[in-house]
Amino acid sequence: MSEDEESGWFAEDIAVPTFGQALRRLRDERGYSREHLAYTAGVSASYITALEKGERGNPTRSVVDSLLRCLNLMSPLTPTDRRHLHELAGLRMPETPAPEELHAAITPDQQRALALFEPALAAYLDPCGNILDANDSWNAALPGLREDGNVFRWMFGNEQAKVVEVDWESEARQYVQWLRMTVGRAPDDPVFTTFVADLAHFPDFHRFWSEGSVDFTPPVRTQRLRNPDSGDIREYSVQAGPVHNETYPDRITLLLCLPL
Incomplete structure (x- = not known):
């Protein structure tokens, strides 16, 4: 079974963006395995898997910053990617008025x-x-x-x-x-x-x-x-x-x- 099939995430799916999807995209773009990212960020591989599958709640700011720091070591992140991941991790707007x-x-x-x-x-x-x-x-x-x-x-x-x-x-x-x-x-x-x-x-x-x-x-x-x-x-x-x-x-x- 491929990693895509295991995670249940497919690039062609139409779905609102989530923290897990954004993390997975940034990790794949840099050729990181879950184990490598987990090790360098100081978390477990099972935790990375759960985040990408949407099976865990939003991570803390310290965890997000650690993940971003590790991803940036492999290939520089854009300001857009950094802000987007932070927003997906917990910044919320009130429901949109009609x-x-x-x-x-x-x-x-x-x-x-x-x-x-x-x-x-x-x-x-x-x-x-x-x-x-x-x-x-x-x-x-x-x-x-x-x-x-x-x-x-x-x-x-x-x-x-x-x-x-x-x-x-x-x-x-x-x-x-x-x-x-x-x-x-x-x-x-x-x-x-x-x-x-x-x-x-x-x-x-x-x-x-x-x-x-x-x-x-x-x-x-x-x-x-x-x-x-x-x-x-x-x-x-x-x-x-x-x-x-x-x-x-x-x-x-x-x-x-x-x-x-």
């Missing part, structure tokens, strides 16, 4: 700001990528997104996305990496588990999710969009940042796309 609740929490001033951003593309999103509100430029540049109501469902379920997104493959992969990072902060949140299960029906989403990569949403990045009518391509500077909200702190994000 989009309707977040939309109602957007203040009149924040709504008026969307019009003031014109001709830049501007929208408010929730952690699952639901569009809470958007200006006219956003709706015009991203046809079909307002009707779909969610950037992930649009990206993977609407053929217009592949027309509009000039670099669709890399953009879609990044979206999945960002979602994995977000879900990792609250892997037991039913809003996220249901959402991921729903997206798993899209083959491209399944493909990217199975790669297991994670990343943080950068505060500034570049994106290219194609006008579906003229075929003209325009480059945007995309800025993302949290919107201040006393009721739902850190639950609403402003996405602003400035034409370059």
Whole structure:
């Protein structure tokens, strides 16, 4: 029986990220056996097995730091991998509010700001990528997104996305990496588990999710969009940042796309 069969973990499975899955991926990437990692980290091999199978509770910070230190000796870990493993080990976010609740929490001033951003593309999103509100430029540049109501469902379920997104493959992969990072902060949140299960029906989403990569949403990045009518391509500077909200702190994000 292979190690994959023994652990019951398969790379192609669609499941929310767990500490055990992330640890297994980092260990495999470095060619560590469970015994080697356990020895260098000062724990037992059976404990590593139990962690990877999800049969033990979250490890303490000292154990996580020891595991990360040992993994880093073999091959340097990225800041993303370090933070992700720490979050999976116990940092939790409260359950995600419904989009309707977040939309109602957007203040009149924040709504008026969307019009003031014109001709830049501007929208408010929730952690699952639901569009809470958007200006006219956003709706015009991203046809079909307002009707779909969610950037992930649009990206993977609407053929217009592949027309509009000039670099669709890399953009879609990044979206999945960002979602994995977000879900990792609250892997037991039913809003996220249901959402991921729903997206798993899209083959491209399944493909990217199975790669297991994670990343943080950068505060500034570049994106290219194609006008579906003229075929003209325009480059945007995309800025993302949290919107201040006393009721739902850190639950609403402003996405602003400035034409370059």
